[in-house]
Amino acid sequence: MSAVKTSTKEKIVLLATELIETKGYSGFSYQDISDRLNIKKASIHYHFPAKEDLGLAVFDAFVQGIDDFIKKLDFDRMSPTAKLAEYFRYHAEATLDCNKISCIGAMTSEWNVLPERLRERIDKFNQWHAAFIVDILKEGVKSGEFRPFGSLEEQALFIIASTKGALLMARERKSTELYHAVARQIMGCLKG
């Protein structure tokens, strides 16, 4: 872990991510960032000319973060149950301060007002996301850890939907526990 300085550009993306996860894409402004980083709005526009550019950078960093998370875990050697547990643990981080939902959940919530390029990238991610869960389920059914119900594709969408909804409700109720309760329920359904 080398002591790498965080550039202004990186700081902007990190803060914008937090703002999107708390207030939403249309809910945050360059002024919010300007205030908290003590830089002027024009400086943000230097790094990200349009808000859309910043939105895309935030989303790309989010996807990269997931990639890193998976790589760090030595995912391939884990059991399907352990993989799903990590999936839930990953999302749990958003609920720690009871003020955030996931980046993808926030953006999905604002679907109809998002710039087209952002929607395209979200669509692409969602395809990957569903396939990722289907793979885990396939493996788990094969090993006898999971009980299949309906198609695995449907089951995957169900898990993703429940997780998104749980994050929304946990933020609203200011309850990390609510999120964990729902995660337990999902796991319970899979285990039959």
Add this chain to the structure above:
Amino acid sequence: MSAVKTSTKEKIVLLATELIETKGYSGFSYQDISDRLNIKKASIHYHFPAKEDLGLAVFDAFVQGIDDFIKKLDFDRMSPTAKLAEYFRYHAEATLDCNKISCIGAMTSEWNVLPERLRERIDKFNQWHAAFIVDILKEGVKSGEFRPFGSLEEQALFIIASTKGALLMARERKSTELYHAVARQIMGCLKG
């Protein structure tokens, strides 16, 4: 069914509901309404001085709509399974044009940027909502129709979360079928 004229005030609430369910509370403006109803912004302010007032009216109408829906069904005589099926059918209406989520889901998605009075009312509704589902579950477990897993309170939150997430994803994917698939999954979990 008498031919009752829809007042301007009612038209505003109906359209605002649709706008919130498609674009979100912060995503819609008085101008949107002005354009589509061919009235001036000032006229909307006459009926609803502040946007918050309109938001509250929309939410109250939403709650009233649920009340009417339940009353119309003769809910008390229905089986727990039928009650839940109606619950899913009620939410399915939002997905028909693949462009909406529920009013409560939309508002929950924007939790941190909502006016305080609206949040209070949402909180109150959510308490009722969870208790409503718990009652159905209790009855279903008693009759042997449902399989309990964890506490009934947790199971209720799980159903609510899944439904909210399913609506979000159905809007994004423009797929009514996605919503129904998730609803089937939930029912499958309950039936064991």
Add this chain to the structure above:
DNA sequence: GTCTATATATAGATAGAC
């Protein structure tokens, strides 16, 4: 790369005529 200054559009809201 950051600043000051400014442009332009839109949002929420009010005053007062009709």
Add this chain to the structure above:
DNA sequence: GTCTATCTATATATAGAC
């Protein structure tokens, strides 16, 4: 109850100095 006109605040964005 609806209109015209106007106000104020804020949002996104650009020009050009340092």
